[in-house]
Amino acid sequence: MPLQLVLAKRPTGNIIPGETFNLVNIPTPSVKDIPDRHVLVEALYFSVDPAMRGWLDDRRSYIPPVKIGEVMRSLTVSRVLAVASGVTKFQPGDIVTCMLGIQEVGILPESQVDKAFPIAPGSGLKLSDLLGVLGITGLTAYFGMEKIGKVKPGDTVVVSAAAGATGSVAAQLAKLAGAKRVIGIAGGKEKCRLLKEELGLDEALDYKANDFRQKFKEATPDYVDVFFDNVGGEILDLMLSRANAFARFVICGGISQYNNSTHQGPGKYFFNVITQRVRMEGFIVMDYMKEWPEATAKLAKWVSEGKLKRKETLVKGGIKAAEGALQLLFEGKNVGKVVVEVKGPEDPVAKL
């Protein structure tokens, strides 16, 4: 019987294994269960995102919280198993992307399912990239830099959580846009090595090191023109201390605060927003949905041409591994995009 990961109890801090979610079996759906204009799909890959933690809090946001008893929300790469009458866009076997949630199989309206961006053989791309560099995190990096960061040649650009899915792409896009100096901030020596040696950043700083503040000051002699923030809290405040006049602060995320009941905002250096005329702007990648196809094609081209490198932490073990995969993000144990593999496209199709 197929499995679902269901929200059992809202966490107040970190997700508690075995308490926050329940794994439940559901009856195997059959073709006759599919309403008109709906499709039955099976999950191949689940996207694992820091935003999932926010979706568990019962507060006003850009999207309603997941309800107690509901399947945990997640974007997936899925395969169509069966279609009902009235479905025009899909047929069994099609690879699609959809908000299936963390469940092995499910039924969705055709209108909530998208044909997957075609992964051309020999392009160097793979299906799980549809959730990373070609999916939400790659698009977030792209639109954050393009619409808010507006990197100009000569700029000094800083990216926090730079070894993560969004940050690693954002930092490389800043280089492609002609930034003079791109500095990544990440936890630990190995991530900093990767940023410089593999992704070609000019500087990488370990925010966990004792001399981080001093090193950061030394690394920004011309101050900071663009800050792409994934972390918030103390790091955001520190960046304000080095903001250049007319700097753009791309407020993408604040993972350092997601498990806290009260959120720390800019403090000591907040008035630099005024004195340096800093523009701080938050955004949600969905704001630019109409432009996704064009941006996805550009990102795919850059990866295929070797101009953009992507990193991935692929978690095997299917739905049972999903809860642990989410924790990796908050422990900094991932590099690049965290994806849970349920099954590869070559694996047998689920029996109905």
Ligand SMILES: NC(=O)c1ccc[n+]([C@@H]2O[C@H](COP(=O)([O-])OP(=O)(O)OC[C@H]3O[C@@H](n4cnc5c(N)ncnc54)[C@H](OP(=O)(O)O)[C@@H]3O)[C@@H](O)[C@H]2O)c1
């Ligand atoms: N606005 C949007 O539309 C949008 C869309 C997608 C994602 N986001 C946001 O973008 C950010 C990155 O998401 P992602 O999916 O790409 O995740 P990610 O960067 O791949 O993973 C999260 C990383 O955050 C770092 N981190 C965790 N706790 C931290 C802390 N207390 N202080 C500093 N760093 C910490 C860890 O790296 P270290 O080892 O370096 O600590 C970890 O690897 C998140 O804030 C997310 O909410 C926003």
